[in-house]
Amino acid sequence: xxxxxxxxxxxxxxxxxxxxxxxxxxxxxxxxxxxxxxxxxxxxxxxxxxxxxxxxxxxxxxxxxxxxxxxxxxxxxxxxxxxxxxxxxxxxxxxxxxxxxxxxxxxxxxxxxxxxxxxxxxxxxxxxxxxxxxxxxxxxxxxxxxxxxxxxxxxxxxxxxxxxxxxxxxxxxxxxxxxxxxxxxxxxxxxx
Amino acid sequence: xxxxxxxxxxxxxxxxxxxxxxxxxxxxxxxxxxxxxxxxxxxxxxxxxxxxxxxxxxxxxxxxxxxxxxxxxxxxxxxxxxxxxxxxxxxxxxxxxxxxxxxxxxxxxxxxxxxxxxxxxxxxxxxxxxxxxxxxx
Numbered sequence: 001x002x003x004x005x006x007x008x009x010x011x012x013x014x015x016x017x018x019x020x021x022x023x024x025x026x027x028x029x030x031x032x033x034x035x036x037x038x039x040x041x042x043x044x045x046x047x048x049x050x051x052x053x054x055x056x057x058x059x060x061x062x063x064x065x066x067x068x069x070x071x072x073x074x075x076x077x078x079x080x081x082x083x084x085x086x087x088x089x090x091x092x093x094x095x096x097x098x099x100x101x102x103x104x105x106x107x108x109x110x111x112x113x114x115x116x117x118x119x120x121x122x123x124x125x126x127x128x129x130x131x132x133x134x135x136x137x138x139x140x141x142x143x144x145x146x147x148x149x150x151x152x153x154x155x156x157x158x159x160x161x162x163x164x165x166x167x168x169x170x171x172x173x174x175x176x177x178x179x180x181x182x183x184x185x186x187x188x189x190x191x192x
Numbered sequence: 193x194x195x196x197x198x199x200x201x202x203x204x205x206x207x208x209x210x211x212x213x214x215x216x217x218x219x220x221x222x223x224x225x226x227x228x229x230x231x232x233x234x235x236x237x238x239x240x241x242x243x244x245x246x247x248x249x250x251x252x253x254x255x256x257x258x259x260x261x262x263x264x265x266x267x268x269x270x271x272x273x274x275x276x277x278x279x280x281x282x283x284x285x286x287x288x289x290x291x292x293x294x295x296x297x298x299x300x301x302x303x304x305x306x307x308x309x310x311x312x313x314x315x316x317x318x319x320x321x322x323x324x325x326x327x328x329x
Contacts, residue, residue: 036217054209062220122206133205155202182197
C-alpha cells in the first residue's frame, strides 16, 4: 500500500543538461524525455495528493509538462527547474480545483465529499483502517492552499524557502499556514 | 489514538496504476505533437488587424444606420402636412393630424432616439411644427 518512493532531489547538473539538450532543435525530444524521467514521479504525487483521482492527475501532469515544454525557452535559470515545474503543477492543480467548485455558474460547490469518495475508492479495503488513510481523510478537510502547504512540508519535506519560491508566499506566512493545518488535522483526528 | 502526524509512515494509502510512469512519456509526447503548431507572430498581428478592421466596419455601419434613421425621421416629418399639424395643434382634434402624429409617435418609439419617450417626441414635433408655422406666417 505504499506509494512510489519519492525520487532523490535531482542535482542542478541534470537541469543544465536538460536546458542544453533543449537548446538544440535535434535534441529537444531528448530534453523532454530527460525532464519527464527526472520529475514525473515527484510531480505526479504532488498533483495526486491534491486531486486524489488518478485520471485527473494524469491529465494535469501531462498538461504541466506540455506547459513547461512550451515555456522552457523563456525559463530563467536563476530558479531551479524543479521549483519552476512545481509552480506550474501547483497552479494547474489550484485552477483545476477552483473550476470544479465554480462550475455551471452555481454557488460555490463543496468538493470535499467528492474527494473523500475518491480517496475511499482509490484505497484498497485492507488499508481503510490504516493511520495513513485517516490522516488523508483529515487533510482533505483543509482549504486547498493550506492542504498544498501541508503536503509540501509534511510529505515532500520541502524547505520553507523553496516552498516560498513555488507558492509566491513569504516564509513566515507558510510556517503559520503549516502550523494551522497541522493543528486542524490533529483536532479532527482527536474528535473522531 | 496515536498522533498520525508523528506515527504515520508518510506514505499514501493509494498507489499509481502499474506501469503508469513507463507509458507517460510516450503519451505526453503524442499529446504534444497533436497540439496545433503555434502560428508565426506576423499571422497573429494579421488576425488582430482583421479584427480591428471588422470592428471599424461594424462601427461605421452602425453609425450610418443611425444616420439613416435620423434621415428617415426628417423625411417623415416633412411628409406631415403642415395644415394638418396646424389643425391638430390649433383645434386639438383633427383626426388626420392625429393619425399622422400617432404614426410619428410610433415610429419615434421604434427608431428615433429610443431613449426618448413618445410624449417627448410629440412635444418635440409640436415645437418643430410651431416653429414651421411661425416661419410661414
